[in-house]
Amino acid sequence: MELEKTIRLLKEGKHLSEERVYDICLKSQELLITEGNVTHVDTPVTICGDIHGQLHDLLTLFEKSGGVEKTRYVFLGDFVDRGFYSLESFLLLLCYKIRYPDRITLIRGNHETRQITKVYGFYDEVMRKYGNSNVWRYCCEVFDYLSLGAIINNRIFCVHGGLSPDVSTINEIKAIDRKQEVPHEGAMCDLLWSDPDDVDKWSLSPRGAGFLFGSNEVEEFLHTNGFELIARAHQLVMEGYKEMFDGGLVTVWSAPNYCYRCGNVAAVLKIDDQLERNYTIFDAVQPQDGVGNAIIPTKQPQMDYFL
């Protein structure tokens, strides 16, 4: 089958034709458009944090956590930028989504925007790999359709960044028309950009977008919506995950040895039917090419030069 072949090529980091990428992006749009801004997911499910184009580590992630054939996944966003295989990582997730629509939920991260990807690597990667920006444009169009959050068993709220002063109930997120470039302020922006911190009220974020929120905000949000946990990503954690506010919030980070040099381990969080939390820690391993030979991950050099 065509899709299986594409998945195999992507896993090997091989080149896909522009037309093929366009097809994948279009099919993904059709799937994502039927999802709400906050999708509902059942247990058991595995929550994954930032991937950032580290294709080989994404493959390790699937290997260590059961694989998409057997396990349900929620990805918290930031699929692209920084790493050298943003395109393959994102497309692989989309292909899995098309292949197993109820096994994979993809949430938008703050890197899934035109503006950010132009600066942090994804755009350049596509230019190097294709010589024009078409494929980047197709992917950006898909970014606009990604949902903004997920709820597991009505008890766990999943989001990339964190809370927003404009959002006290989930209903308020539903009334956002999410199909747009992430705005510089407002609820949609905050959900993707905010960070938890040791603050006693909403505070300015050093990132220049979103807010810092503390245990008060988390408690109130959990209480109002009848939740017990906020699972988010967005911040590098050397140990792979970090619980805060009496376990009311957890940061999950899934890019080991971030940027190929940070030396951190990665984690995914499995939630079972009793809502017990099980963390799986994994390290960066020597990447391999399609036929099992070890390779050094690197950027693909630009194609022809003209004199």
Next chain:
Amino acid sequence: MTSTNTNNQNNVDESFSNTEPKRVKVYVLENNEWKDNGTGFCTGEIRDVEEGDEITKSAYLVVSSEDDQKETLLRSKVEGNIEYQRQEETLIVWKDLNGNDIALSFEESIGCDTLCEFIIQVQRHIENSISLISVKSSDNGIGSVHEIVAGPVILPSTDKDQNTDTLYDALKIVNENSIYDYMKNETIEFILQSSYINLLIDHFHRAEKGKMIKDLFLLSTIIKTLILYNQRDIIELMVDDEHIMGIIGILEYDTEFPNLKANHREYLKLNGPCFKEVIPLENKDLELVVKKYFRLKFLKDVVLVRFLDDNNLNSFMDIILDLKTCIIDWLQTDPFLDKIMNIFSTDDDSSKKRDAIRLLHQYVGMSKDLDPIDKTKFYRTLVRKGLFNVLSYAFSQEKDSNLRILATDLIITIIEHDILLIHNIQNEKTKDTAIDDNFPPASDAITDDMKLLSILSTILLSDKSPGLMEQVVQALSTLLHPDGCLAGTDGEFSNFSSISSINGFDVNDSDNSYGMDGIFNSIDRDNNETEANKQLKIYFNKFYSQIAPFLFKPLMPKANIDCSELDDFLLIHLLKLISFIATEHTRLISRKFILENGILKTLSQLIGPTHILQLRLTAVRCFKNILNLNDKYYHRYIISNNLVDPIFELLKDNLFEDNLATSCILDLLNIVSLNCTLDSGKENDQNAKHNLTEKSKSLNKAKNNFTILNKHIIGKYGSIIKELSSFPFIREMFEFDRITNEIEKELDIETDIDRISPNDTDTNKSDATTENCKRSYSELETSENSNSNEDVSKFELDQHVVTS
């Protein structure tokens, strides 16, 4: 050194002679206490000493007494491995070879500077083993910071026969030397002056042949350490013709991947980056710069990609930017560019033309992050030298979509930098021809700026490549963005940040209700701008008369085009453009165009179920943006033609779903609800938000576009919307509707009374409004077909019901 004249001290190098006397106190350490040996003047002295035939130099620090110049307080030879410490600003302290601790305390720091400089010169030229260390208390006041200012520097061995030991030592040395600026600079000097790099490369070839793994890793680590010196000359040295292959060869070995070897050399040799020549580049200096540029990028992106930290990366980028600027500068003066442009006016084969387009695209891409002034200069040169010929070839004759994409990308880069560049140069050309050939100024001919719009529109409507379509829409919206056309006439510094952010421009901007009217007002205030203002009007008039009817034809009911046969994705693009012109262009012109051509009616149909959901929602958003303009003509047109009906059909079908369709429509309803109170002059403060009585008060005066719309929606679709009552703003919509109805009943009575008193201001106001409406409707009447006339009379009927 030995060649200097020994008889005349004045002949000694200017920078290295006896120093001016500086006032100083001399201390000597005796029994652990500093003893004051008196005050005097200190000079650094150079003496020539004859030893047989040899004449050598010696240096002394001499202090003669202030009271009696003949009395010498101190005479200390600068020799051996004495370490001089400069402590803070005014103190020099050392232990001489006899073990005496001596300190000079200068009156002024300038005096201390002079003597320290003397010591530095002595270290360089006479006594290499002495050193000068600067000691300062650290910022936090605890402890002190030592910094070498001069002294002997250990450098790697330049022995021709390198081996594991020499390499190991060298690595240690370059590492240690990187800590202090002084030693680092000396090492850099050494690398640049000696042929040490060649020495390493020579040994690399031997080591690779002899499989001396340890040496290979050491070499790689030494080179990386030198790269971390972050020194431009060293980096440039590494990428020149002589060294590049050796360097990337060495870097194929990486201690991080001890079992792997990269194949950078093979890659550079075989797969590229192959340097394609479209026509021979005769300028060899330029060729070298271009090659250096690409090699540096290769180092940065591939060879060292996991190794460079932010600091290194920045210096690589700086060098690269510099080379780019140099290349772009050179291109403009070199006949090379003319030759490239000439390809398009000849019958050269199309593959050459294609490569020439790729080349131009590459150089324009290279220029993207240059200084704005440099960019303007370069783009202007390109346009002058015939860029339009290139584009017209690409757009009219070239069949390969990929090349048209490159050409569009190229034009986007230029117009996003400055649209006026293209306009102004066109103006220049018309002037020139008018003078030279006595050509009548061709005001009725399609100007180049319209030509470009026309070409782009044609591509959008005919080309099926989705990527190209998106690029063309981006180019069109840039060309049609009024901000871009308002920049200073010279167009040096127009800022396009706002445009780059509207790639997906159905961004729901709730504060754009003033549109272009506001912009015009601000121009009027400034007399200097009236000319630009006039040109802008002409430009947009041309667009609406020449281009828009063609570009938006698929959206006109008159065109009798069966929408179901058109590509839904093309329609999505056209709808985004409609949103764009409705919100960004002068309201008067764009509204007239949109309403006269019945475009909103087509839009309404596109919400119907025969189209893909992406398109249907884009149409909803388009209505949302237009309603958000809070423009009564749009509002009434939309209501009286029942254009929002399909939105609620769509809502009905998705009422119990949680998907993007419901979110999109909920957002629309939220906007309606919010604006019901917002528009009445009452700000959306917390009070008004949560206090319905406050709201109803403001509603009292407000019979605004949104309360009318709200009434329309609730009246017709209340039963559907009721299902969404879990959303507070939906409940408010019903409440507003109730209040509006009550007010209307009251107003019925009031207006009856008003009729009797003609002085009442309110009545005057409402009369004026009605008058306004009529005027504008008659505008519509004169141009619209009979069908719309019915609409208009129906409006007035509605209006009558509401006001009287």
